[in-house]
Amino acid sequence: MKAVIITVGNEILKGRTVNTNTAYIGSFLTHMGYDVVRNLVVKDDPEEIGWAFETALSVSELVVSSGGLGPTFDDMTVSSFAKHFNIDLVLNQEVLSILREKYGLQGLPVTPERQKMAMLPGDAVAVRNDVGSAPGVFMRLNGKRVLILPGVPSEMKDILSNASFLIGGENSFYYDETIHLEGVMESSLAPFITELMKKYSGKVYIKSHPLGIENNSPRLDVEVYATGTDREKLEGDVRAVIEEIRENWKGRIGK
């Protein structure tokens, strides 16, 4: 099952904010067994947001977005998504009563800006936000699944966790192990990794991550991972490759 992550927000593109949300969502979905195939980061712009959902849904079964879900003029993810797919937004009474309660406790009215957060596609599910105001939005579209999350990390994480049962249910697993090596260059190890990838073709993926040089000695992490329906087999394949690396890597020093 393929997934695409969409990130909405000028602040990511300008480099004001580092895109930690994609790392969190990517790890979360990968460990659920999804293959995360793209991350599309776009501006706070209705046409750009529409393009991102259209593109994401054309190559995946699940789309998870973060950003653009609050009360300000440039929080426009839900409205842009709905406009692009000709979906009507309706005032969700359940969300409205939650907003009334949350703001009411602080003696604040539900202004038009706040009420915007209760305007959802008619057949969407509002996913509980225990941390902030705007709920997450989950819906099915042409047999695919869409989950729209806010950009504030604490709220995004809370809602994603609350939405697990809506996006999970696949009988697919993920497993990885990493071996740390010191004293061998990535380019020295490369032919050996290529050889291992051929030997275990289709079973595991091997990726080396150079970590720089310390005391004239190169440092390297080699990550081995696999995804599939048989959890025990995955773990066995990954461990077998890690073992082969452990036994043979020293022979590549100085090559």
Place this chain on the structure above:
Amino acid sequence: MKAVIITVGNEILKGRTVNTNTAYIGSFLTHMGYDVVRNLVVKDDPEEIGWAFETALSVSELVVSSGGLGPTFDDMTVSSFAKHFNIDLVLNQEVLSILREKYGLQGLPVTPERQKMAMLPGDAVAVRNDVGSAPGVFMRLNGKRVLILPGVPSEMKDILSNASFLIGGENSFYYDETIHLEGVMESSLAPFITELMKKYSGKVYIKSHPLGIENNSPRLDVEVYATGTDREKLEGDVRAVIEEIRENWKGRIGK
């Protein structure tokens, strides 16, 4: 002038690595006066990399990629880019002699895996890498500019700096200021921000960044920024808006 950032690497999509490169490149290009309109993150896959460059070049004048530029089997950015646009790769003698020198100093041969880093499009410029082995690759394509950088942050930063004169030269400036507010909710401030955006329409962009709640008091950064050819006018507009916020924000508390 619009720019798109491409990030190549499964590790970003799986959440193993946070995409700090996009933040660095985004900030660098924004301060050069570019409007960074998208960031496309794709897997280590030739077709995905081809799609990313095709899409990026269709909406921007400058494309900067990072990742997939080293000696391993899955470092395939240059070859995938070249294949997609039917560009022949040739052995760049200048890069080859640099690689010979760098590896020679460590008593290592230039293996086929290492020589791959010297295979560049015929009319590309190899951009110096003072930190690692693979040079950056700069070229023009259909009147647009492409800069391909490695994923290791220290190397990416070094080459980007060395490439400034190739991607700069625009008479465009960027300016921003941020005002920090405590005690007002983003949703309370929202109507005032919308009003200011209308008043300064087309001159500045105003974005509020909620920072969470401390001691029952909401904390908020409001960022004001502008891009244009007249540096003094930009700064004046941004400062005028910051001043209006400073004078009026307290009136929004409890609204």
